[in-house]
Each structure stands twice: as C-alpha cells, then as structure tokens.
Amino acid sequence: MTIFINEKKVEIETPCMISVLKEKYKSNADIVVYNGHIVSEDLKVNDGDSIFFIKRGEMPPEEELEFLMMARHTPGVHKKLKNAKVAICGLGGLGSNIAISLARMGIGYIKLIDFDIVEPSNLNRQQYFIDQIGMYKTDAILENLKKINPYITYEAINIYINKDNIENLLFDVDVIVEAFDKAENKAMLISNASKLFREKCIIGASGVAGLYDTSLLKVKKLSSNVYIVGDFENEAKPGQGLMATRVAVAANIQANLVVRYILEEL
Amino acid sequence: MKITLNGKITELEKNITVSELLQNLKIHSKLVVVEINGDIIQKDYFDNTFIKENDKVEVVRFVGGG
Structure with a gap:
C-alpha cells in the first residue's frame, strides 16, 4: 500500500x-x-x-x-491549490490581508495589482510595516509574501485598473478578487470582468467599514460565479473609519471563498 | 407588474428601464451592479434594458471602503 x-x-x-x-x-x-x-x-x-x-x-x-x-x-488540498491562479485587484486593507492568507494556503500563482504607495494611514489595517512607508504596495507586499511563502509564483503589477486594461491584466487567472476602496471602481471591475470572463469566479466586497458586529458580514451570490462579501451598508465616510479587525474578517471571508471555489466546494 | 427585487416580490409600473428603476431607488448607476435573471447587465445598456413581468432583479449598491 x-x-x-x-x-x-x-x-x-x-x-x-x-x-x-x-x-x-x-x-x-x-x-x-x-x-x-x-x-x-x-x-x-x-x-x-x-x-x-x-x-x-x-x-x-x-x-x-x-x-x-x-x-x-x-x-489533498495542497495539490489543488498549487495549480490555481488568482488575481488580487487592490492591495489595501482587503487585498493585503487576502494576499497573506492565500500565500499561507499555498495558492500556486498570485497576481497582485495596485498603483499606490504605502503611507502611514494604511498601517492601522493593511499588512505593511513602518519601514515600507513610501514603497509601492506591489513591491512591499511582494517582499512580505516571499518571507511567508517563497514557493509561490508571484506577479506584482503596478497599474491603475480601468475598464480598458481589465482583459489584458486578468485573462490568465481562474479567480479575480475585487479588493478596491472606491465604490465606483468595485462596480466597474465586477460588471466588466463578469462580461469578459463568464467562466471565471469573481469575488468582491462592499460594506466593511466601522466596528459593527462581524456576523452582519454576509455573502451575496450573483450570476453563477460572482460573490460579494459585506454588510452592503457601512461605507467608509467621515465619522466611520476602516478598522483592522473588521476589514480582516471580510478579507478572509473573501479568501475563504477563493479557496472553496478552487476546491469545488462552492 | 410583479418582479422579484433583491429577493422580495415588488410591484412595478410597466415598461420601466434599468435606469428608471435605479432612479426610483435613488441609486447612482456608477455605484451598482444589476443582475436580471442571472445575467449581469452592463452599465451602457441600463437605458435600453426593460424589466419584464416576473423578472428576478438583483441590485447591489456598492459602498466604499477596503
């Protein structure tokens, strides 16, 4: 045997x-x-x-x-995850946490996309370090992920995603994770990606701000392969911030959906 | 006519477009993903896509933060 x-x-x-x-x-x-x-x-x-x-x-x-x-x-899980390709769009509070969890899970290929740099107000919830202030988030996350799991193919792309570059950026992955900050960009990515790639799984988030009960965070399933995580209400606005504890819960609900999709458990 | 809007049976006037539905709901078309009977409708088609009797319509209004 x-x-x-x-x-x-x-x-x-x-x-x-x-x-x-x-x-x-x-x-x-x-x-x-x-x-x-x-x-x-x-x-x-x-x-x-x-x-x-x-x-x-x-x-x-x-x-x-x-x-x-x-x-x-x-x-049996490792082999399946090793063969999967995932793109994370946005490397802020959601994306940086999702990236770390997916690296620990051993996803074989992770594409990391953001245009911004690390600044001090990111550090209350995003997975960067003080000595990374001023670095591009793509460079900083790559540095951190390689320390966590070097046995993954990472591709970091420093670019602002818009409806004209979605196809080129995302055609080669199985799962697209929307982890943007702005509501308009979230809606833009999810509707455009769902039209371009009907076969891909798309996992977004909406309503992760404040310190409300984490059990308010739900998963809404749209057309066969689109999932949205959040409470769909609580936006970041004056008087309501983005907090490490709740943003990381939402991020890891997204990450768990990625893994469950790859393992055909969704 | 009756439609199902976000899981709830809702009465609508006839011949309403997606754009008009969003206006009624006071939701900006830039901030939303709309699905009718399992298909996500592209923003460019909101003006000329009519909602029909018994349609299942999902309107997800996105809020900022991440």
Missing part, C-alpha cells in the same frame, strides 16, 4: 504503526501530523494516509520545507 511521509510517496507492505515509521524515517521527530492533525497516540497507518514527522525548531532541508509548511492542511 502507498502512504505519504513528509509528502513523499512510500510503499509499505502491510498496515503498520506510526511509531515503526517514525523510528525508520525520523527517529528524533517530536511532532507527528497524521492526515492534517497532530497526534500523540500511536495509530495504525492505512493506505493513502499522510504522515509528517517534524523536529521542533529544526530548519528542514529546502526540498522538504514547502511540504512541511502544509502539514496541517486537510490532506
């Missing part, structure tokens, strides 16, 4: 115990992840099972690191 040890295919003749495999493959391991879950008990391994042996605090060899980083993923 075939099992996977640290993501490598291993043939074993009969079902055996985890402890036997650990002794053979990594006797000094102190963390055992069995089918995505850390276990302390000695279990019998069956055909198709995935086991990771990890030595706490040890920097693994480069060829193993990518897989060890995904050891806590639900088995």
Whole structure:
C-alpha cells in the first residue's frame, strides 16, 4: 500500500504503526501530523494516509520545507491549490490581508495589482510595516509574501485598473478578487470582468467599514460565479473609519471563498 | 407588474428601464451592479434594458471602503 511521509510517496507492505515509521524515517521527530492533525497516540497507518514527522525548531532541508509548511492542511488540498491562479485587484486593507492568507494556503500563482504607495494611514489595517512607508504596495507586499511563502509564483503589477486594461491584466487567472476602496471602481471591475470572463469566479466586497458586529458580514451570490462579501451598508465616510479587525474578517471571508471555489466546494 | 427585487416580490409600473428603476431607488448607476435573471447587465445598456413581468432583479449598491 502507498502512504505519504513528509509528502513523499512510500510503499509499505502491510498496515503498520506510526511509531515503526517514525523510528525508520525520523527517529528524533517530536511532532507527528497524521492526515492534517497532530497526534500523540500511536495509530495504525492505512493506505493513502499522510504522515509528517517534524523536529521542533529544526530548519528542514529546502526540498522538504514547502511540504512541511502544509502539514496541517486537510490532506489533498495542497495539490489543488498549487495549480490555481488568482488575481488580487487592490492591495489595501482587503487585498493585503487576502494576499497573506492565500500565500499561507499555498495558492500556486498570485497576481497582485495596485498603483499606490504605502503611507502611514494604511498601517492601522493593511499588512505593511513602518519601514515600507513610501514603497509601492506591489513591491512591499511582494517582499512580505516571499518571507511567508517563497514557493509561490508571484506577479506584482503596478497599474491603475480601468475598464480598458481589465482583459489584458486578468485573462490568465481562474479567480479575480475585487479588493478596491472606491465604490465606483468595485462596480466597474465586477460588471466588466463578469462580461469578459463568464467562466471565471469573481469575488468582491462592499460594506466593511466601522466596528459593527462581524456576523452582519454576509455573502451575496450573483450570476453563477460572482460573490460579494459585506454588510452592503457601512461605507467608509467621515465619522466611520476602516478598522483592522473588521476589514480582516471580510478579507478572509473573501479568501475563504477563493479557496472553496478552487476546491469545488462552492 | 410583479418582479422579484433583491429577493422580495415588488410591484412595478410597466415598461420601466434599468435606469428608471435605479432612479426610483435613488441609486447612482456608477455605484451598482444589476443582475436580471442571472445575467449581469452592463452599465451602457441600463437605458435600453426593460424589466419584464416576473423578472428576478438583483441590485447591489456598492459602498466604499477596503
């Protein structure tokens, strides 16, 4: 039967115990992840099972690191995500958070698009650092994402998206994420992209400002492949700001929809 | 005539365009995505797209912030 040890295919003749495999493959391991879950008990391994042996605090060899980083993923998910292509349009409070979550999830190709630079008022909710003030957001996010997950193909494009460049910018991805700030740009991207790319999934957001209950954030499904996240009411305006906690919840609802779409769970 | 507007049965006068519906709702056409029976209508066609009896119309008004 075939099992996977640290993501490598291993043939074993009969079902055996985890402890036997650990002794053979990594006797000094102190963390055992069995089918995505850390276990302390000695279990019998069956055909198709995935086991990771990890030595706490040890920097693994480069060829193993990518897989060890995904050891806590639900088995089978990593390969599907690795083959997916996603574009994030806008790298502010929504987009920078979405980018980080999708990088951690191991999406194989992430296209990052913004025209703006990092400035101090971004730092209350956007995933940048003080020493990145003045950098293009595309450069800054790339720097940060490569530290989180270097095993991804990133493409960062410094451009203002308008209805004339949507087709050229987005034709090669499976999923388009709308993460703009301005309402007008959100509506423009979603309606134009849905017309150009009927087969692609489009995930937008509207109504993420303030500090209202996060359970007000809903997912509205439009034509077969368009999803909008938000409370559809609370806009950024004088007296109502954009806050890290609530914007990040909305961003991660968007990111979770991306992943669920790729895994065909939507 | 009756249509379903954002999930609710709504009574409308006949021969109304998408643009007129948005005017009635006091929503600017730049800020909206409109879907009729599962198809997103492009902004350029709001003036000459008529809403018909029993249509399912979704109007998503976008608000700023992100």
